[in-house]
Amino acid sequence: MNAYIVAGYRSAVGKAPKGVFRFTRPDDLAADVIKHLMAQVPNLDPARVDDLIVGNAVPEAEQGMQMARYISLLSLGKSVAGVTVNRYCGSGVETIAMAAAKISAGMADCIVAGGTESMSMVPTTGWKMALNYGLASHHPDYYIGMGLTAEQVAQQFNIGREEQDIFSYNSHQKALAAQAAGKFDAEIVPITVKETYFDEATGKKKNKEYTVTKDEGPRADTSVEALAKLRPVFSMGGSITAGNSSQTSDGAAFVIVMSERMVNELGLKPIARMMAYASAGVEPRIMGIGPVAAIPIALKQAGLKQDDIDIIELNEAFAAQSLAVIKELGLDMSKINPNGGAIALGHALGSTGGRLTVQVLNELRRQNKKYGMVTACVGGGQGVAGIYELL
Template sequence: MSKQLQDAYIVAATRTPIGRSHRGYLRQTRPDDLLAMALRAALAQVPGLDPAAIEDVVCGCAIPEAQQGLNVARVGAVLAGLPKSVGGITVNRFCASGLSAVQMAADRIRVGEADVMVAAGTESMSMVPMMGNSPSLSPAIFSNPDDLDRYGIAYGMGLTAEKVAQQWKVSREAQDEFAYRSHMKALAAMQAGEFGDEITPVTVEERELDLASAEVKVTPRTVSLDEGARADTTPEGLAKLRTVFAARGSVTAGNSSQTSDGAGALILASEAAVKRFNLQPLARFVSYASRGVPPHIMGIGPVEAIPAALRAGGLRQDDIAWIELNEAFAAQSLAVMNTLGLDPAKVNPMGGAIALGHPLGATGAIRSATVVHALRRKNLRYGMVTMCVGMGQGAAGIFERV
């Protein structure tokens, strides 16, 4: 006998600001500490909730090793001061890790296994390099250079973007224009205070060696906005940048996402928990889908995932009013938008990862917080988070304002 699924509601959603990796204001902040900050901030949004009611913390992380290893979900939960009864599990779907965390947390509630769950994501690209500290791919991957399904796994992300640009005929000019608009939209949203609902300011400590005294100077600093958006970005400046992945290519540092540091967290609850703790639902989790695509054109992944998520939710593409399409590269963003006919006005209205940054495994949770608050602020019904995924995948999740 089949059991009817129950609804999973988002009752809290927040994130840290996103910092530039290696030189930004979060570069010296550990990813487990970033996670703890996000968890505490999410809990502060639901003062009536008994933390002991939380069943589990599901945390996405794309490179779960070193400072973000050893099951960073559990580490972050302990650092955040959650009851020791609250479990923690770290999940990895590369760039969609944070979104998969939301899906897994929601599904535990939807099938009746839990009433309160936490979904999160954290990543420090300052402390842990994109491929990890000691990457080791199977030699079989390289056994046949003509087998793109295998060999494409070893492609650098930039080369996959070049492949997409070539196959979908996305020009350098179009990529640079898209990148410019990402920065301008992000700056306009910041000036209008549009990020205020989703970002919780955090205080970080900057350490600097004082050579005269041979002491480390510790300076606290409170940050409240993403630092990637550049007011000095111009189409002319972007056009002058050299390609970095292929000599005759079109993908540059300017039309690619920024490596970044950050974390996000959402609290999900069943209808029973909403009533028990007198919680205010922000949104309902509607559906999710992930699909595989050829690894050498991984950027096209949302083309397969978006229709699948829409079918799972019983929705049409026109029903979606706000779309957070992760801008891994302008080339793949434009290829996805053009192929599916996505309305540019609905896609990344406040800018995307080219301007705001892309802390890999955290991005799905961060952009979920963006959608949840944007739907309420703009009085819209359905929103979507979608992204391409390294090694050839796409993912999409849909939310409904309540």
């Protein structure tokens, strides 16, 4: 049984920890996106949604308490269950694959899937990082920090500082051009933010309200020269800087996945179908090379060759790992991240796979192309890749 994506939307991506969504809970942000998503399919009764699958990389504090269930209560109703899934940076696309698999197996007809993350409220390692010391004592490289893995990739695959900075600059330029052309406008859900702040001039608390419709990360004032002046942040004499790394971010993105039977019953025109999804493990110390292992598996599942893919959304965790993946697989740079990537737009961990999915489907439609791929490296030494066919 085929599983189809019938709608997909995302929030803008806010900068963490001091950006537009710094006081917005991730469950509230997700619920706002889902309510807008459901409104675009008015003949779909929320009670007919079989499940909500939410990706999240650090499910604790504001993201804990089995957050997906509370998101369903905020957006879909008591009858819709919810499950929170963690494959770290690959969580958002993992949930879409899970939804497609359940529907293809006849276990559901309609699932809302995607992800949400507030890196403003919950830091990357959580509030209390607790290693397995037995494992760590024998294999300290298994717990190596993400920035250091990028340094390892840069060294092992000979990725220089200058090409990292040029790649990062180009990410910003593409994102700025996409914003100027209004390419993201139709996919971003306007989110109303309410804040209470202390007015030092009057000594009183005041309230303000504003609507967020634009990704906060792209910088018009950056340049290759400015990026070159930044110091390495993870290793003395290294090449990984804040400027050639992805931004910490807040965001949410979701799609509706539906069976062919329900699509026909409701008279809907599906957008796309998920053809393949793969995950693979690699050495944790070179985590960023993960897509090199996952992409060939997904291509084999789909019965496609690398050249058949029209657009690739490669998550830019770091410029070094992105370039290493591109070089190792011989990917066509002209097909990769046509509207910029996480270095410019931001990387709200658990939501990124959903954002990349929404973006690749919209870009396929704009370019009148057929096949799109979403791929990311994943903390701990993994890679994921999903392939979509635009219908």
